[in-house]
Amino acid sequence: MINLQNCIPLGAIAGSITGVLMYLLCRNKVWHAKDVTYEKEVRKKTLLMLTPLIIIIVTIIGGFKLWEYKFRLSFIPNEFGVYKIIYRNEDSWGFGPGGNETGFIVYELPEKIAKKIETEGISYLQNLYSNARDGHEWRGHYETWHETPIDVTRNWVDYMSMKDGEENYSKKTPSIENYLNAYGFGISIDSQFLKIANSAIVHPKNYYAYGRIGIIIIIPASRKIIYAYNG
Numbered sequence: 001m002i003n004l005q006n007c008i009p010l011g012a013i014a015g016s017i018t019g020v021l022m023y024l025l026c027r028n029k030v031w032h033a034k035d036v037t038y039e040k041e042v043r044k045k046t047l048l049m050l051t052p053l054i055i056i057i058v059t060i061i062g063g064f065k066l067w068e069y070k071f072r073l074s075f076i077p078n079e080f081g082v083y084k085i086i087y088r089n090e091d092s093w094g095f096g097p098g099g100n101e102t103g104f105i106v107y108e109l110p111e112k113i114a115k116k117i118e119t120e121g122i123s124y125l126q127n128l129y130s131n132a133r134d135g136h137e138w139r140g141h142y143e144t145w146h147e148t149p150i151d152v153t154r155n156w157v158d159y160m161s162m163k164d165g166e167e168n169y170s171k172k173t174p175s176i177e178n179y180l181n182a183y184g185f186g187i188s189i190d191s192q193f194l195k196i197a198n199s200a201i202v203h204p205k206n207y208y209a210y211g212r213i214g215i216i217i218i219i220p221a222s223r224k225i226i227y228a229y230n231g
Contacts, residue, residue: 142209
């Protein structure tokens with residue numbers, strides 16, 4: 001997964017470039033000019049020279065933000081028509097194969113799709129065209145859907161607090177906090193969405209599927225989708 005948190009802050013670079021150019025353009029005579037007309041003329045030319053740069057910088061930043069937005073939407077099946085991200089928190093530690101990333105993203109599920117899922121149940125999800133993998137692209141593709149309550153595995157419980165030899169995870173209450181912290185890299189989640197996630201995974205009529213990375217949880221009644229990943 002591409003680490004968005006470690007992307008270079010384009011705004012900082014843009015500001016630095018602009019500052020350097022202004023310094024280079026104005027260091028020679030501008031701030032010491034006694035002739036007001038000359039000073040105004042130089043400032044005018046400086047502004048004219050900086051305007052194209054500012055436009056380029058704004059375009060780059062806008063393009064990156066658009067790519068970032070589309071990247072996060074790519075975790076959701078195309079059929080859902082999702083476009084609104086309600087909440088997200090993501091963090092990372094390190095780079096490359098040895099790095100770790102954890103994320104929790106909440107999307108708004110369109111009303112039309114929520115009603116379809118409530119009416120047709122899991123069969124609607126099982127028949128999504130996007131369930132089939134498209135080459136090497138794994139985002140937005142989920143082959144096996146399940147109805148909640150979630151099947152409790154080690155990643156969903158605080159196994160460190162379990163007694164030696166105790167492996168019956170099914171008797172434990174799962175939580176999204178434990179899932180996010182499965183590899184020791186947990187993140188804090190807004191209490192409102194934490195409550196929604198923990199309720200969704202233990203009550204019926206919600207749906208989930210594991211992807212190549214992370215899990216997607218569909219909550220038709222509240223029109224929300226949660227995508228969470230760890231590791």
